Amino acid sequence: MAFTPLKETYPGKVYTVEIGKGEKAVTFAGENVLPFHTFEGASPNRPVIAYEIQDMPPDEWPDTVRKPYSGISSDPVSWARFCQDSLGAKVIALRLVSTHPDRLDRSPDEAAKTVSDVLAAIDIPLIILGSNHAEKDASVLVAAAGAAKDSNCIIGKAQEANYKTIAAAAMANNHKLIAMSELDINLSKQLNILITQMGFEKDRLIIDPMCSALGYGLEYTYSVMERIRLAALAQNDATMQQPILGDIGMYVWKVKEAQAVETSVSGWGALEERGISWEAVTAASMLIAGAELLIMWHPEAVQKVESLIDELY
């Protein structure tokens, strides 16, 4: 019996998003097929990986991933330059962890200053992230969005508890916005609807359905992403057609597999490779499930995943 491939075409399409300015601007998403299904439709842009940097020394990062940044990570400007100039980063994600009340509780003004300094030092696009403290983020991200006015950044993350002020600031300063909800397609959809009801354009939103590390709930994130993509494509649901973010590093590098020394866990193998592979496999899975934008920590994990994208795309 001759074989006729069953090709799927869909009524829906994911929005294309461009961030940054000028020659180094970056465009991602825009496909009308499932991830890497280039054999049956259009997938005009390859997924993008951003390097994460922080606004204070990464003392809490495990050695494996602190090492590549030793000597430069005490200052976000030198850290950003290193990622751009030495690692070839296409995008940088600046996480303002120091603003968290349990960390240094830095003020929104101080955060805004850091954002301005980093922006002045790089010409690639910037993602600006709060400390994941809903209340504090509302004030920090408003100041940060203002400091980055018209730089076409991504601001995040807006959650149910704080989306109004953050979305308004992203809108007023011409940024894109990450909408984050917790591992539930309906919550994600609901938040997108609330944000667009404020007048925020739906093609400027990015969905963060909440990431999880390999072995720590990865299957939940994986399936939520697949379902979001199917809703966008097969059901042509405009509230689910935004690109998906996989915030990989922060979930991976806190798990035991990325931290435990070889002598304490029998049979788990070399710590350095284990940590890097944990991040790379988590990232690869999220790409296959539907993420178009990743935030990662370890340069070697980024390189391996870029090579995989070279082959998949």
Add this chain to the structure above:
Amino acid sequence: MALTGVEIFKLLPKTNCKKCGFPTCLAFAMKLAQRQTTLELCPDVSDEAKQKLGEASAPPIRPVTIGTGDRAIKLGEETVLFRHDKKFVNPCAFALEIQDTLTESDIEAKVREVLDSEIERVGQKLRVDAIAVSNISNDAASFSAAVKSVTAAAPEVPVILITGNPRAAEEALKYLAEKHPLLYGADASNAEVMADLAKKYKASLGVRSDNLDSLSLLTEKLKTLGVEDMIIDSGARKAKDILRDNTLIRRAAVKKNFKPLGYPVITFAQREDSMFELLIASTGVAKFSSVIILSSIERWKNLALFTLRQNIYTDPQVPMQVEQKIYKIGEPTPDSPLLITTNFSLTYFIVSGEMENSRVPGYLAVMDCEGLSVLTAWAAGKFTASKIAQFISESDAASAVRHRELIIPGYVAILSGALEDKLEGWKISVGPREANGIPAFLKGRSTV
């Protein structure tokens, strides 16, 4: 195509005799439609019905078993494209390639790696499942010698023979009598002779082509030659082609019941760079490969692959649960804090992860709430003051810690009064509502 419950019901005796263990024939039919029980439980079903149901209930991807005994690997039987629709059925198998050009001691070292690969994770024992001996030498004597060494060192481990040379294949198969190896394989040039060997030695047959069309024609031909158990290879080696062909194969089988491609898929993931090989293999795990051939099995790589396979093949309809017990986080002492949460695996992972992050050693009491998260379990009456009190009293919490303080999740702060009443002698403290507040909470306490 699969029949619906009602269509199956029409073929059953409709006597509601309950001999199958279900209250009615309709209930039994519904379970059959969901493939959650087997027709054999019905003693009165007619032969005609058996035949019809047998054909209809045959999974779109044929089940194929490699090896025998406890270590036999069952492949195929998949019914869906997306894991959120229904559980993926038979987890893919990982096989280490051993080339027949290696010295005998190198072969033995590799076999030992396979035998030592077992790791336990969340209650499951995971390991490299098979050994694939490849006939790189293209010499029959070297190949059979390598296979002999492998079977001598690891008689229980399922074997895959990778050779296109019928003479080498037959020499090697002699060492695998009654062991149901996978013979890979057959292509357009050697189909007849390989089919004869597979039948003679009761091997499954790996079938290779370089596109899906010619692959379909080849499996049909082999079927007419009497070969039933096949494992197929479209020739895809690049990640993009693996994803495409595996998707088209799964779609054709599941959506069109296209029998010529209704077989488990084998993927060759070998690469120079081991970490990159891991990512190619991961693509196969996520996207429908049933057998994945690896060139090396470092322990860090196995851990990542086993864990991904476990995640992808988890039943999406059953909340993952962890065992009810008092877990040690870090190296706690009798003065370390004691926290309690429910046994939903995600809850456990997040809470224990944040406790690790705090670097404050402690105990985490995980209570069986049928895999529900804290708020859901509380709302469902499974995480109540009396049930918590009973669990703590019956557990070894009292011997693990010297103090008598239990920290409950902030979301169930409302339980603290009732719990102090029911758990005599214990002080109940309220922890943070979200797990990400745990590090600050624990650090704040330890400095007091």
